[in-house]
Amino acid sequence: MSTVATAQPKLWAGGKSPFNVEYGKVMMWYFLMSDTFTFAAFLIAYGTVRFSANSWPDPNEVFNTFPFAPEGVHTPLVFVSIMTFILIVSSVTMVLAVQAGHHNDKKAVVKNLILTIIGGALFLGCQAWEWTHLYHEGAWWGKNPFLNADGTAPTVNFTNFFFTITGFHGFHVFTGVIINIIMLIMTLNNTFEKRGHYLMIEKAGLYWHFVDLVWVFVFTCFYLI
Amino acid sequence: MxxxxxxxxxxxxxxxxxxxxxxxxxxxxxxxxxxxxxxxxxxxxxxxxxxxxxxxxxxxxxxxxxxxxxxxxxxxxELRTFIMTIILPLISFVWIIFAFLYDGNSFKDLRNGFDRHHKAQSKVKAVKPAATHNNTKKQEHGH
CATH class of the missing domain: 1.20.58 (Methane Monooxygenase Hydroxylase; Chain G, domain 1)
Structure with missing residues (x-):
């Protein structure tokens, strides 16, 4: 904090960035903030509708399957826990890639970016499986085969919110994977090496962590509570 | 810069x-x-x-x-000035979340209080609707 104290008096005097942050990074942060408002609007709408309903389907009854699990075996939360850990680990490899970039360590950047891309692809694979499974159970936008927790007839609000919000998040993961693949190609082409810095990786990293951050909220709101 | x-x-x-x-x-x-x-x-x-x-x-x-x-x-x-430009707008969520969830709950109570039919309907036990099964629908259409 000592740097802040000395910088404070002339912070807004001009001639230097008052935020001490690169322009592209500032813009990425503000983009992510606007995205936060979009996701929050979705999740708060979901919460409002759930609070206004007399009963709601029990997530543990809906999301209780696992790939290749025998019929009748119920494993609530297990599959989605694996998805959560995949995303956390891919976030870690992304931080490692960003840090390697700060030290101009091209080999480590490439290695960690590849791991991050694999993590993202695994997550998307899990989500594709889950969506397919739910679709075959009769769930889709406008269709809800799951009864409420108290055995009463359900509304389609549950599936509409689930598919819209996890779909919007999945789209963000997909975009993140594409961005990371572009970063990997640029690293392999020595674009950042010639530029002298790997700041672009840092911006891609911010986006990727945001995707992980949103999942923390989606996971809690849909599967845990 | x-x-x-x-x-x-x-x-x-x-x-x-x-x-x-x-x-x-x-x-x-x-x-x-x-x-x-x-x-x-x-x-x-x-x-x-x-x-x-x-x-x-x-x-x-x-x-x-x-x-x-x-x-x-x-x-x-990051610098405190920058952190604040990110954090301060997000503080509005404290109010937004409280207000909307309160509104949802209030709507539920009002509807249960004034719409007897709605309240009675929401107590009726249902059977799992098998007719909307996406698999069977697929077979019917012969895809």
Whole structure:
């Protein structure tokens, strides 16, 4: 904090960035903030509708399957826990890639970016499986085969919110994977090496962590509570 | 314009911090899951305990968000002025969440109070609607 104290008096005097942050990074942060408002609007709408309903389907009854699990075996939360850990680990490899970039360590950047891309692809694979499974159970936008927790007839609000919000998040993961693949190609082409810095990786990293951050909220709101 | 590239501290110290945060995030997730399983395993659980556990899950969720934003997204090491431009707008959520959830709950109470038909209908037990099964529909159309 000592740097802040000395910088404070002339912070807004001009001639230097008052935020001490690169322009592209500032813009990425503000983009992510606007995205936060979009996701929050979705999740708060979901919460409002759930609070206004007399009963709601029990997530543990809906999301209780696992790939290749025998019929009748119920494993609530297990599959989605694996998805959560995949995303956390891919976030870690992304931080490692960003840090390697700060030290101009091209080999480590490439290695960690590849791991991050694999993590993202695994997550998307899990989500594709889950969506397919739910679709075959009769769930889709406008269709809800799951009864409420108290055995009463359900509304389609549950599936509409689930598919819209996890779909919007999945789209963000997909975009993140594409961005990371572009970063990997640029690293392999020595674009950042010639530029002298790997700041672009840092911006891609911010986006990727945001995707992980949103999942923390989606996971809690849909599967845990 | 001049700006730092955030390369403060040496490589191994930063790596150590990253692994520490990873461990914390994993632990918080595991505790969340334990609470989730607890709610699932005890369907007869009292409302008080259930809401306490759900509240704890939300606190754990917010602490996970803090660790991701502060350490992985590096916001903790930015200048205070910059942190504030991100954090202050988000404070409005405190009110937005409270107001909307209160409104949802109020709508439920009003509808139950004034719309007897709605209240009676929402107490009727239903059978699992098999007709909307996506699989059977597929076969009917012969895809």
């Amino acid at each position: 001049e700006y730092s590239t955030n390369s403060h501290g040496d490589y191994s110290a930063i790596k150590k911090e990253i692994w520490k945060v990873t461990l914390i995030l994993s632990l918080l997730t595991i505790i969340e899951l334990v609470f989730g399983f607890w709610i699932y395993a005890q369907p007869t659980m009292g409302e008080g305990l259930k809401w306490t556990l759900k509240g704890l899950i939300i606190i754990l969720m917010l602490s996970k968000a803090f660790y991701i934003v502060a350490y992985f997204m590096h916001l903790k090491h």
